[in-house]
Amino acid sequence: MSDERRPGRRAVLGAAALGATAGVLGAGAAPAAAAGPAGPARRGGKGRELPVPAVIAHRGASGYRPEHTFGSYQLALDMGADVIEQDLVPTKDGHLVCRHENDISGTTDVADRPEFADRHTTKTVDGERHTGWFTEDFTLAELRTLRAVERIPQQRQQNTIYDGRWPIPTFEEVVKWARREGARRGRPVWLHAETKHPTYFRKLGLGLEEPLARILRKHRLHRADAPVFLQSFEPTSMRRLAKLVDTPRVVLLWEASYRPWDFVESGDPRTTADLITPKGLRWISGFAQGIGPLLDLIIPRDSEGRLTRPTTLVRDAHDRGLVLHPYTMRNENSFLPADFRRGTDPDAYGDVFGAYRTYFETGIDGIFTDNPDTALLAAEDFRRSHG
Numbered sequence: 001m002s003d004e005r006r007p008g009r010r011a012v013l014g015a016a017a018l019g020a021t022a023g024v025l026g027a028g029a030a031p032a033a034a035a036g037p038a039g040p041a042r043r044g045g046k047g048r049e050l051p052v053p054a055v056i057a058h059r060g061a062s063g064y065r066p067e068h069t070f071g072s073y074q075l076a077l078d079m080g081a082d083v084i085e086q087d088l089v090p091t092k093d094g095h096l097v098c099r100h101e102n103d104i105s106g107t108t109d110v111a112d113r114p115e116f117a118d119r120h121t122t123k124t125v126d127g128e129r130h131t132g133w134f135t136e137d138f139t140l141a142e143l144r145t146l147r148a149v150e151r152i153p154q155q156r157q158q159n160t161i162y163d164g165r166w167p168i169p170t171f172e173e174v175v176k177w178a179r180r181e182g183a184r185r186g187r188p189v190w191l192h193a194e195t196k197h198p199t200y201f202r203k204l205g206l207g208l209e210e211p212l213a214r215i216l217r218k219h220r221l222h223r224a225d226a227p228v229f230l231q232s233f234e235p236t237s238m239r240r241l242a243k244l245v246d247t248p249r250v251v252l253l254w255e256a257s258y259r260p261w262d263f264v265e266s267g268d269p270r271t272t273a274d275l276i277t278p279k280g281l282r283w284i285s286g287f288a289q290g291i292g293p294l295l296d297l298i299i300p301r302d303s304e305g306r307l308t309r310p311t312t313l314v315r316d317a318h319d320r321g322l323v324l325h326p327y328t329m330r331n332e333n334s335f336l337p338a339d340f341r342r343g344t345d346p347d348a349y350g351d352v353f354g355a356y357r358t359y360f361e362t363g364i365d366g367i368f369t370d371n372p373d374t375a376l377l378a379a380e381d382f383r384r385s386h387g
Helices: 016-020 070-079 114-119 157-162 171-185 198-203 209-218 235-242 261-266 278-284 313-319 352-360 372-385
Strands: 054-057 083-090 096-098 121-125 128-132 190-195 228-232 249-253 290-293 366-369
Touching: 054 070, 054 372, 070 083, 070 171, 070 372, 083 171, 096 171, 096 209, 171 190, 171 209, 190 209, 198 235, 198 261, 209 235, 228 235, 235 249, 235 261, 278 313, 290 313, 352 366, 352 372, 366 372
Parallel strands: 054 083, 054 366, 083 190, 190 228, 228 249, 249 290
Antiparallel strands: 083 096, 121 128
């Protein structure tokens, strides 16, 4: 995910149900329009349903462990998270590894490794210049010698005690881990995998979609009922994957004025504001089963950072049979709307339960969070209060 700053027991379906879709109910709302002639959504096979609202562990339990490590993923799963997220970037030799960005300067100990000093460089990624070390300049064997560190140590100093404990995982390792954990628990472990900067990497000859599809097919996760979501800020990536696998797909949406980089490269003038109109959502529903909007697209903030009135995005997306997995909730004051901050310490926890309740009331199907334990309690409270 980008580094931004329905009540009841309705299920988010991970099966052919997502593709056949529809029947998505909000709080006291009428059934949403079916995406196709299949009518109301069918539930997937045993154990393949997700509760609503689903708790999606953002890069694992990244509020407590360095992100995108097995320490973070395992803790999120042990806490009870419904879905675990991975961000995917390639190595020089074409392996998909789990890092928030291809710039690994702040998420690994690479700066302390003299043997890689000559890899330090400046690159332009999606129109922005970055200076550091990049995964595409390392083989997988080289990356395996590095260790993960906390990305925002100033805010999460408690996480730094785990610096150096875990290596960078590959996506295939995560898939195998999820299968082992699923067998042990008797239910699928859901994943939410994002292709990062796919246009940039394709121009380097390191396309993400084909190797991702190969891994999914190898592990029989290429079907519409697979316990996996695929996601990207570039709609083209999801359209490409739609031709390779039937795994459910989600289009991520940043601020209203943002133009996806694949649109910039192709000359498409549309922005997020265009994509969240009924016309834009209808276009997305032609190749994806959901959207992952910035929370501000669901409830905007005013100039002081306070929440205003909800938009019609939840209703409009449900009308097109799309599920909504917005991002990202964190416990710290600095990440919360001003309404829910408590005290003056930006790193202290605010009234996060009040914030969750407000967002859940809009009818979203799930939410990305750095703190799965908090989100799970909030979701439980919400379901109980709504019967």
